[in-house]
Amino acid sequence: MASTAGDDDPFRDPSATPQPPRHNIDVPDTLVVGRNASLTLGTDSLVLLDEDLLDSKGAGCCGVSLPGxxxxxxxxxxxxxxxxxxxxDGNVTIQYAQTAAKKAVRPAIISYTLDKPDSRLAEAWIAKLLDRAYGTSQRQKRIKVLINPFGGQKGAMKIYHKSIAPILAAARCELDVQKTEYQGHGVDIAKDLDIEAYDVVACCSGDGIPHEVWNGLGKRSDAARALNKMAVAQLPCGSGNAASLNFNGTDNPSLAALAVVKGLRTPLDLASVSQGDRRMLSFLSQSVGIVAETDLATEHLRWMGSARFDIGFLVRLLGKTVYPADIAVKVEYDNKAAVREAYQTEAAKPPRSVDDRPLPTTDAGLPDLKYGTINDPLPAGWELIPHDQLGNFYAGNIAYMSPNANFFPASLPSDGCIDLVRIRGDISRVTAIQTLLSIEKHTFFDLPHVDYQKISAYRIIPKNQKDGYISIDGERVPFEGFQVEVHKGLGTVLSKSGHMCEARGV
Structure with missing residues (x-):
């Protein structure tokens, strides 16, 4: 189990404060490791100088390729x-993630035996190196790894052992690996998880297993505490890898593993979705219309990977299908100018290194619903407005839904809002194609037929349709009205910045 030196509180988050220096001597930035070799701590890199590399004829030395x-x-x-x-015996070994391809890394090793061993100096220099390498990110994370062997193209186990496990092991993470065996198994695992034994649940899957884990944590009697303590990460092994795209900045498994190793605890808004007598948690999106059909009606195209979403979206957009519904929303930012200002204010802040949320008590469950459920009367001040030409209703908490689908460029992980996109159905086919292309060109936000707001709650009731698709985090739910309410910072993820999605904003 990873240790937290100098810590008397077993519930303290080790990533919340910088780790103290482990040396009491003046440590130089340069460690001489041989007659012709040295290791230097630069501004943002470890610099290796080795004259023997000149004689290696480009073959590399100690796992380090010759740069020129x-x-x-x-x-x-x-x-x-x-x-x-x-x-x-005076051996200094450094393990690092070496670029293996255009968008992948693999573990590599630098190893030198000191000519003049000085264990005190070497250990202090290594401590200084690790301080630079990790900053306030928790080292040697204790990770519960869930592998879904059924998702996407059914290659998660192979991907894990080839691309993910080597990175996590090289970083000295403590790993407890388990395969999911049936739909909903992630819920059951999270319900019974020992939240004091792990720091992270890492899901080798698509977005379905993270959805299950958050809902399993939400079913516990200590739900608020579990959702706060347990960071949920995705290691992309499915066809929908939105969580990894948004917080790891990649859908490559090895790069995602590196991002989890170095990830900062980040508060994440979760939303309660009430439908019938059910209440579930949503971390990603809720949709009715084009996007819901694109996701759920293309299950037979899973062999295509994420390309199935693009094809499904284009087919339905060209068909100019409408999905009439009555909608009531609790608006927080009602126009694009206000949304843009809110986003840019947050984006201007430096990386967040401290998770300063108070830890909930052991008896704190899910938050009460301020606006009730779909079965209650419409909350005061809300008005159901008919949308008879609705082409798409899409509400999302984070930016990317698939590699090229940045539907919510102004999204913020923990602003107490979900972003709402509504596309009118009465547009020409040319405009429909331009809409699809605008997502990749990052001009989607500014299209005049795209309405964009930040909201904290809403109710939607489909009408004039016998059946259809409603998607909650990519999962199909019954085709009936539902209500959604946001809970600011209820969940926890790991991210590079500590407060932003890894996406181009507005």
Whole structure:
């Protein structure tokens, strides 16, 4: 189990405060590791200088590829440093994530035996290196790994062992691996999880297993505490990898594993969805119309990966299908100018290094619903407005839904709002195609036929349709009215910035 030195509170988040220096001596930035070699802590990289590399004829040395014919140096970003240690026989070993392809990494090793062993100096230098490499991110995370062998193209187990496990192991993470065996198994696992034994639940899956984990945590008697303590991460192994795209900044499994290793605890808004007598938690999106059909009516195209979403969206957009509904919303930012200002204000803030939320008590369950459920009378001040030409109703908490689908460019993980997009159905086919292309061009937000608001709650009731699709985080639910309410910062993820999605904003 990972230790937290100097910590008398077993519930304290180790990533909440910088870890204290582990040295009491003046530690130079440069560690001499041989007659012709040294390791230097630069501004943002570890710089290796080794004159022997000049004689290696480009073959590389100690796992380090030669950067140039006449260049004996190599720079490794601190972000890529996974671990470092010093042995009793004077050996210094550094493990890092080396670029293996255009969009992938793999573990590599630098190893030197010191000519003049000084264990005190070497250990202090390594501590300084790890301080630079991790900052306030928790080291040696204790990770409950859930692998869904049925999702996407059914290759999650192979992806985990080939691309993910080596990175996590090199970073000295503590791993407890379990396969999901049936639909809803993630719910059952999270309900019974020992939240004091782990720091992260990492889902090797699509977005379905994270959805199950959050709902399993939400069913506990200590739901508020469990949702706060347990960070939920996605390691992309499915056809829908939105959680990884938004918080790891990638849908590549090895790069996502590196992002989890270095990830900062980040509050995430979760939304309660009430439908009938049911209440579920949503972390991603709720949709009625084009996007819901694009997701749920293309299950037979799973073999295509994420391309199925693009094809499904285009087919329905060209068909100019409408999905009439009555909608009432609790608006917080009612126009694009206000939404843009709110986003840019948050984006201007520096990376958030401290999760300063108070830890809920052990008897705190899910928050009460301020606006009741779909079965209650319409809340005061709300008005159901007919939308008979509705082409799409799409509410989302984070930006990306698939690699090229940044539907919510102004989304913020913890602003107490979900972003609402409504596309009118009475547009020409040319405009429909331009709408699809605008998502990749990052001009979707400014289209005149796209309404964009930030809201904190809403009710939607489909009408004049016998059946259809409603998607909650990509999961199909009955085709009937539902109500949604946002809970600010109820959940926890890991992200690079501590407060933003890894997406181009507005």
């Amino acid at each position: 014919k006449d260049n004996p140096t190599r720079a490794i970003p601190f972000y890529n440093i996974l671990w470092a240690e010093h042995s009793e």
